[in-house]
Amino acid sequence: MSQEHQPICTQETQELIAKLRACPAVEKGLAQAEEQHQQRINEQVQLTEVPAPPFHEEERAKVFAQLLADAGIPDVHQDQIGNVIGRLKGIGNGPTLVIGAHIDTVFKEGTPIKVSQEGTKYFAPGISDDAAGLASLLQVARSITQQGIKTVGDIVFVGTLGEEGNGDLRGCKALFKVKNDYDGMLAIDSANVHRILRGSVGCKRYRIIFESLGGHSLHKFGIVGSSIHGLARAITKVDDLQVPTEPKCTFNFGVVKGGTSVNAIAARAEAELDIRSVDQPSLDAFVKRVLKAIQEACDEENNRWNLEGENAVRLIIKQIGDRPAGANKDDASVIQAAYGTLQSLSIPLEKYTLAATDQNVPLFYGLPATTLGAGGIEANNHSLSEWWEAEDAFQGPQVAFLTALTLVGVNGVTEPLLEKQPR
Template identity: 75%
Template structure:
């Protein structure tokens, strides 16, 4: 089986060449480099406004003001708290969403003060995704400050809850509401040499075993142990053969339970992550794993002849659901992104899959990809996270040229992004 490769047709290359030849577009691309320090200043400012899981309000408020400062006067927060601002086109073109997520993985109270050493900046969240937000703001400035008139509309969005148990809640709300969106570019991670061709789907569960508990000697063999039941479940799942084509994975990432070494555990739980880039395969594998866990509970009770209140009980709670989706290798967003890299003489080193805000539009059948914000990141999701700003202006250059290719520019090019059928 040959590795997938992106496609950029001669027609799309001609569109990009026409854009590059336009003086206003050329000026906007150069502006990314000229405003390199301004982009960094935005990134530092946003990083130092904490946005812990489910508490992104303060950073979101600051982002609304930055949208307005950079020429998007209609910027506002929607009902869930996403920050949204629209640059209107001619009224006849497609609508492209450009998004970056507001939230971080770091808990409330984390020190987010940025420290600088040369071109390297250190702080929790300095890259993921303050870099994406700052890159998006630079694309916004390229459009508004050069008075570019797109054919299609561009909707800039700062989304909530992309990380962890946020479960893409902002992007889900964005696309669930009645809308006219036809495609999306997410700006996430730093790597400008990467294009995401598809979205890894992910379903997450909290697996809970409960029992009466009791003394480890006096109740041994009489009362079931929640820990023993959970351990049996994990072992049985671990013995399953995970599908390889399409690939599926599973992982028990968190486990806790019990109260004392000499007490039969009354409660034990684990958090389970199941992934695949193919939605039907993901659904089937989830069904198989959950059935195995239910069987493990039955087997644990049979092992000790436990019944009634002495038996272990199973509770399964779903805590995450990120849908899978895939672009064709010649999808409009892939052609535009790959063509932008080629035109800007930036190598494509990774054409791969991941789970980002792009999962949601792909699930709805809309073309979507994720582009890097530029620079080089290290230790994401760790307190030691860092970001090297060297050549970081390339990220906004790629995102801007990709966006213009998709939505078109009045008097220069027509859009290559298809208009979807909206109910």
């Protein structure tokens, strides 16, 4: 863990969690997560084998909606964009907590997905990211509803769309953009229960396009500009920039394509650019420097060959992603609840860090939010060789269950730790 940032859980919060643990229904809910461990695995396998490629998550969303309703969550429905939403109401006048996991995967349409098993290890694209989160969320719902736990605040269970890649958090953005009463969020993403996210890495993504007339590599040499040459100059110019290290910024050209033939001047070339920082002002400032360098590269390419008018290379920049940065205070309610829960369950905290998940969105709106692990062990995420180890995976829903109850409170047992936002 970073020495600069350490999670805080006050004595008052520890005592609040101890009161919850003394409640028989809460203890039974924790035990239920272990008792229904195999059901959780079965649902995870079921969801994994339902395709959810980028921008086409409809089939899995329908299956998840039915499973969420079966778990006892009332009025499960899909919003305009397709997020699956169900609200478990509290006794009234309490805060509203969103707890969610994302439905989509990174795998393109038509990818064969069939889960195989070796002992307690399961293999399939997307078996962990984020089918494990969805299955953990379902178990949290069952542990609350089947134990008859009545909360003070409301809990909104959500399966979000478009968390991955160029989905650009579109589901969570739509969720928080409309008028709502949400006061905070817990996302369930990644298997690791030993990790709490204190904040979000911001990310802006662009498609950098160079265009020209193109032409024969001999006859039009030096007369018509090459889009590939212009793009190569832009990548080199960005690569030579001095990159801020405090706060840390990064860049990456992750996809490059263009041209038609070895003996043809390229009429089009493009690259997808990812720029990140843990600090929003630093991210915005570095983006300006990068885009300025790319424009300068285009001008330099044309000046190099004295190209003008239709013979020049032209630059088009399209933004294809915008994930805002944000951070909690180390004593924020969600951090205290999550850290206190780990302590109460004797689960060591090994990582207190930042990442990009659905939590980016509520943090952007100034709401407390963090991401919890779904349980188990994962490897090779976003690859065809992805696998998930189920041993002790019940700890994931246990952590999310107790953290959520700490935040919204249990009627007659505890008051909510989550603050209601002024509206």
